[in-house]
Amino acid sequence: MGQLAVIRGWKVHSIHHRPGAGVTVGYALTVDRILDDGEHVRGEEYMCASTAHISHPNTPGLVRLTSRGATAWVWRYPGDPELPALHIACSPREMSALLGTPVSVELMSYRPTRRAVVRVRGANGVSYGKVARPPQVDSLAKRHTMLTRAGVSSPGVLLHDSRGLLVIESAVGIPLSNAISHGLKNRASALLFSLTELLDSLPMEAVGLTHRPAWADRCEHYAHAAATALPDERPRCETISRGIRDILARSDSGPIQPVHGDFYEANIFVSPDASHVTGVIDVDSLGPGHRVDDWACLLGHMSVLPHLAPQSYPHVEADLPVWRDMCERMVDPAALCVRTAGVVLSLIAGAKRVDGREWHHDALGRLATAESWLERAYGHL
Template sequence: MPALLPDEVLLREALEIPDAAPVVLRTREPLGAGTVTGFEVIGADGHTATYFVDTSGRRVAQETGLATGTPDAPGERIWLHPQDPHLPALAPVAFGDAARTLLHRIGREVVEAPELVAYRAGRRAVFRVVCRDGIRWVKVIRPERVERIVGLHALLADAALHVPQIEAWADAGLLVLPQASGRPAVDVAPPASVFLDDVDRWRAAMADAPLENRARSGLPERAEWYTARLVPRLAPEAAERLRAHAARVAAVVGDDGVLTAIHGDLHFGQLFVDDVGRMSGVIDVDTAGRGSAADDSAAFVSHALASAALDPGARGGWAFTVALAALERWDDPAVHVRERVAVHLWGHALGADDLGDAARRDVLLATADALLAGEGVPKDGLMDGFGTP
């Protein structure tokens, strides 16, 4: 039997969960100086609850569960979803009338209870809310980020960059946005060349946006975090290969070169197109700022490759086609695009391994190896289940 993660050991001890009781790992990602890990705990009566173990060391305004350390120097903490101490507005939206009240203030009548559609513990949550006049999206974020994100959305919307304008916000960490114009790009699946032409035009226009803050990147730190956790789980030869790659990558991905305004987390899941496949909407610009254009290129390519590995059907086939075309367009040794893609792929590989999917982990690592060797993207694994596009 594999050894338990330290976070699971801590959870079992804190909640006095019997050894025989099932505890299932659901999510795990870096946060602050540590991690935040989500577990599904199944009680003797069959009732399921989701707990998070947080070793980030980040200070919060108020603890919502079990905690060690002090307010100024937090240790480990455990909370029951949705009582996320980093997102104090999450529980009021999930169980209360916070979203309904905020929407009512701007004349929107809610006709269905908010539906949680995305959640990253300690970072953000997104709710879909059906109103009388259409869909609204309520984002729950850390309170200290509200002012910057509201200003960022206003600036990019005014620059005609297809970014939806925020309709309302609350200092507690709530944003209300309308539905993006168009449909998700993957649902329409426009030809890769047409789609990427539009992406290029959008990136060129975005580069001129007068942003002053730095975009999210941290690739050297992320590369170290991913490899430190992957290496112990790999066979000796694979572990040694990853160590060698990591040393090479760390030396180059921290050099951002010329800074320009970028999305900060660009991928096709953030992009919407109209019925004829032309770009019409861009979402999740919270990460935007000044950074290396190569970071957006790498995030886009890696997400498309990881999506292909997840879906052997038509959507995965389209993602693979787009990934190859994007890499051909944006591959640039001078700014180390392939090295940046590899870091993202290591992150996807770690996520797959955390969920017990060693086969997908190995496919993603092999893809990163091929890119770092200057080779093409291997079809095996990524292309299982559908023909060559």
């Protein structure tokens, strides 16, 4: 290909801010490549610049920039220095060779230096490739295999590549988010019982996996992130954090047992009639924890949907109280509500957008929802 490239245009595509760990910005570029014969070939490319720590600074194509004591690393997608398998997952030729059948690939999501997901289509149907740092992929493969052995409905492993790539089956059913969008109506209670049965089926050996702190356990961190997004609301964010810490010490979180760890509507699949659960995905956080945090994750995410997309989720106001009341009877209600407040607090910063669309109303709605859950928790003490 050409020896010289000229950037003709660029725009910020995404900003990934991890407080205390750096900022990564993705840029969509319009580039003219000048071939040896002088011909110009115009194309679209994607580049990332990051202040995050890079553990593989000698990655081919990685450039280190310094200015006034600050350092940023720049690379062209898919040459992510922390995701050595990304270029494989994004190549139909290489994926076809690995899977032994012709496939096409489509990038679904990409969080620079952290993870990516591609959809894989072939004669055998649809599967998904998950890219992460190699140790994380090894851990994820272990969890999927553990669930498969236990008979839990979750995607099976089709390919595990030690370079940091896992290809898994497609989930059965429809996302719970779709069912919530259409309204659960008289199926809400039965569906929650089915969710309970799924959590009960998680294998006990998962208790031996790595423990990950719940959202409420990191309330100060999430309050800081929320206040960074909404600086005028810092006092409210800090008040929520202090309240969460207070009630955590005064409520019963229940015994340690296997938990999904990220149990919300996007990771749960149900039957087309929403009568029962058909499976779970994104099992990266499977391990020891408190059942109340799985319920808090579910309720917390559900409670912000009307702020995220009010036109798409008109039935949450009717369905959420059914699940909330049922969950309050299964676990300590004060613990449930305060931990749900912690989940919602963690979601406030995520409302911020870089594409120019208005997001303050969404973020403020999430903030008020966290306050409402905290108030309810105090009412249960």
